[in-house]
Amino acid sequence: MAADSAVTSVKVVVAGGFGVGKTTFVGSVSEITPLTTEAVMTPASDGLDDLSHTPDKTMTTVAMDFGRVTLDAGLILYLFGTPGQHRFWFMWDDLIHGAIGAVVLVDTRRLADSFPAVDFFESAGLPFIVAVNGFHGDFPHGIADAREALSVSPQVPVIQCDARQRSSTTYALTALVEHALAIKLRSRLTRIRQLSVRRQGSAAPGRSRGSGG
Amino acid sequence: MSVPSHDARRPAGDSRRPPLDDDELPEDDGDFLVRPYAVTRGRTEPRYQLEIEAMVVAAHYDARDLSLLSPECQAILQFCRDWQSVAEISAVLQMPLGVARILIADMTAEGLVRIHQLNHAQGGPDVELLERVLSGLRRL
Numbered sequence: 001m002a003a004d005s006a007v008t009s010v011k012v013v014v015a016g017g018f019g020v021g022k023t024t025f026v027g028s029v030s031e032i033t034p035l036t037t038e039a040v041m042t043p044a045s046d047g048l049d050d051l052s053h054t055p056d057k058t059m060t061t062v063a064m065d066f067g068r069v070t071l072d073a074g075l076i077l078y079l080f081g082t083p084g085q086h087r088f089w090f091m092w093d094d095l096i097h098g099a100i101g102a103v104v105l106v107d108t109r110r111l112a113d114s115f116p117a118v119d120f121f122e123s124a125g126l127p128f129i130v131a132v133n134g135f136h137g138d139f140p141h142g143i144a145d146a147r148e149a150l151s152v153s154p155q156v157p158v159i160q161c162d163a164r165q166r167s168s169t170t171y172a173l174t175a176l177v178e179h180a181l182a183i184k185l186r187s188r189l190t191r192i193r194q195l196s197v198r199r200q201g202s203a204a205p206g207r208s209r210g211s212g213g
Numbered sequence: 214m215s216v217p218s219h220d221a222r223r224p225a226g227d228s229r230r231p232p233l234d235d236d237e238l239p240e241d242d243g244d245f246l247v248r249p250y251a252v253t254r255g256r257t258e259p260r261y262q263l264e265i266e267a268m269v270v271a272a273h274y275d276a277r278d279l280s281l282l283s284p285e286c287q288a289i290l291q292f293c294r295d296w297q298s299v300a301e302i303s304a305v306l307q308m309p310l311g312v313a314r315i316l317i318a319d320m321t322a323e324g325l326v327r328i329h330q331l332n333h334a335q336g337g338p339d340v341e342l343l344e345r346v347l348s349g350l351r352r353l
Binding site for chain 1: 264265266267268270296298300301303304305307309310311329330331333336337338339340342343344345346347348349350351352353
């Protein structure tokens with residue numbers, strides 16, 4: 001990469017319960033050995049605009065693993081593994097800001113570990129897919145079971161994945177980006193329809209609910 | 214040429230972190246914190262918001278007397294001869310993310326580095342960029 005021309009970077013978040021294979025996922029597709037960045041967090045920082053009331057800051061450090069994939073001469077994709085512990089969730093907002101979306105890695109033997117991540121991305125409005133991670137090609141429960149247990153919307157892709165295989169993680173990332181793209185296109189279409197409805201002053205908009213990904 | 218994304222900044226008070234319940238407050242022995250932020254002269258908020266994936270490159274590398282800079286800033290300049298992300302600067306130079314953000318924002322204001330990040334006001338990458346990401350992934 002020449003330092004003269006700007007490089008654009010995008011990011012994807014890899015989430016899931018502790019030990020589900022997030023770092024393995026990042027490492028299998030990353031062109032660098034996953035790095036760890038340490039964030040010193042200030043959980044007590046205010047949510048208000050009043051700067052005069054900076055509270056006493058309790059601080060802690062959170063380690064995040066990440067990797068990078070060069071997609072073309074001027075485009076780099078960063079993959080960030082979320083800190084698994086619930087107590088560090090306050091930093092997810094920072095992490096997901098501007099992200100393409102998230103891959104929620106699921107171990108079907110511990111499905112409940114993935115509930116918080118699914119809830120978080122749903123409420124944050126961030127596009128996400130569910131990737132059922134099967135080690136040794138072993139998927140004790142099917143995709144349909146996982147979808148039902150996680151009760152994700154029918155639009156959310158649920159796929160199988162082997163986090164150790166580069167082709168498999170690349171497939172998961174592709175599914176996510178396709179899903180995010182579908183959401184963008186749908187909302188663009190909705191806006192156009194609303195505009196045209198407003199202009200016509202009649203005719204209710206048709207529904208366009210395709211399955212993403 | 215990249216233009217520093219000043220339009221991507223958020224006001225310092227715009228903390229998007231949700232409030233925490235008391236039981237979620239991390240326990241902390243509280244004494245290691247002083248050192249990381251000593252290099253930022255105690256400031257914990259950057260001049261403007263740098264995304265964790267924002268790209269950074271050294272500017273005017275040969276034109277300055279670098280010996281006057283702090284060792285941390287010198288290290289960032291050395292490391293950013295080619296584009297690097299804020300995350301990589303933090304990880305490789307072993308400085309906490311918040312510290313790296315403050316130093317890089319300062320260095321940008323001083324013209325020592327250039328930064329490039331997307332303006333996320335519209336919420337995430339747009340359709341065109343997503344399509345570019347897709348075709349990149351399909352080539353892997």
